[in-house]
Amino acid sequence: MTISIRRPRLSKQQRRSLLIGLLFISPAIIGFLLFNIGPIVQSLQYSFTRYNILQPPRYIGLNNYLFLLEDRVFKIGIQNTLYMVLIGLPIHLVFNMLMALLLNTKIKGLSIYRSIFYVPSITPVVASTIVWLWIFNGQFGILNEFLRFVGLQPIGWLTDPNWVKPSLIFMGAWFGGNTILIYLAGLQDVPHDLLESAELDGANALQKTFKITLPMISPVIFYTIIVNVIGYFQYFTEAWVMTATRDGAAGGVANSAMFYSMYLYQTAFQQFKMGYASAQAWILFMIVLVATLILFKTSRWVYYHAEE
């Protein structure tokens, strides 16, 4: 009863619309509780247990987290994933931006080019990665065939621990069509009169790009950075298909292509250490959260021009 007194008073009309509103979003509420909040809390609980599915979970305190500190493969997984986020992602975004800028030069046949760059983004990841498996093949792959043709030593694209991540980044550029199209859509919204007046003032193409175009689409750039940082921390399918062996293992020579999500998957679904994997999941959650917060805190460079 005391609760109802504290509650802000709603008119009958307001209460009615609250009820109807909640009714409409009820799938979201149920989904949020059942598939988000519930599992997040449970995941935290499991992370303090030893749980192999067959026996009920047993509380072991912080042990999983302490094990992680000494887990060599886990450490490699973090390093490889950071490599992807800190090196692969910037390369991809800059490359995609360059492609978008090129396509924005009032080029003829734009829709054809747009399709060509976008198609790899919509085909099944496994199917398109399989082609690259063959292109990268050490013995019969076309890339090494080309190297031999120009008189260079063939490279173990997927077998040399030093080359496998650069190879994955190289292939990843091919999957960037989605970002190219997002950038292109942003570029096409940059007001022409701004660029024209800058041109009259004698600005060259480089100045126009850095002083006008890029600041104007900085919200779009920020969006792609956020989305992709979160995505790259979960990097899985491409590396899995590229390095999967017949007995179900993956991760490449000396774990050179072992990424965070792959190790988590192996821990949970191949070794059935659900508690240990939950601890990994929570660490990942924290890393992604901190990374996102840092990005938002340092987002002063993003320019939001006033809405007309």
Added chain:
Amino acid sequence: MAAAISWRENRLVQDRIKRMIAYTIVLIMAVAYIFPLYWLVVTALKTDLEIFQQPPPIFPPDPQWQNFGASTTYIPFWRYMWNTIAISGLTVLGTVLSCTFIAYGFARIQWPGRNFFFLIYLSTIMLPSQVTLIPLYLIFRDLGWVGTFLPLVVPHFFGSALYVFLLRQFLLTIPQELSDAARIDGASELGILWHVMIPLMRPALAVVALFTFVQTYRDFLGPLIYLQNQQDWTISLGLKLFQNMYGAQWQLMMAASTLAMLPTIVLFFFTQKTFVRGIALTGLKG
């Protein structure tokens, strides 16, 4: 005067040169982007001898079209295709239905706390799926759903924050007067949604349906975890089967991969405008 004219001519020449450079680079890049797809199809058409021939023939002299047929019997291709399309179709149905309702509740009904709830809901976009992966697996296992399509499909009937966001943005652009007029005529909220909003929402709903379909069709991790009987596999899982104990059947694997890509590529070419509009929507309003 003469200086001004030559300056202008200079500009024109410069522009033309720049344009030509841009064209050349775009063309080279387009060829580079197409090449893997070309190589996929060409490899699919080779004999098993030509696969390992050095240097590899750029186009096989005698294309083995029957490889495509062979690849569909080497693995139960059509069964996997059907599974994939069934899962994707149900996922689209669930996503479109639930997101329409949720977006309507967030955009067209004024209720206290609405924006606060929406922000919380929206933040789930940033949640890495790995965090919920294990508890969800255990829940579905307790329900006896592991090994069925249900874990892959049912969650989508409870909305997806990104698409709710997209539809909500779209619904906010529809003038309030339309709803008010219908309300005065005695229409219920459901009636307004059905008779007024849904016809107007069609372009946005098409975006959601297409994106959801392609996303589900491409998925690998979900089926990998939940589909344990080989007969229930999706095509992405099935493609693995070509790497059997006798070594990879490259040409058949390529043929099956080509076939697996076709549905989304064909879909894209018929619905290009919707895709491009959707990309602009998801990318810009973030």
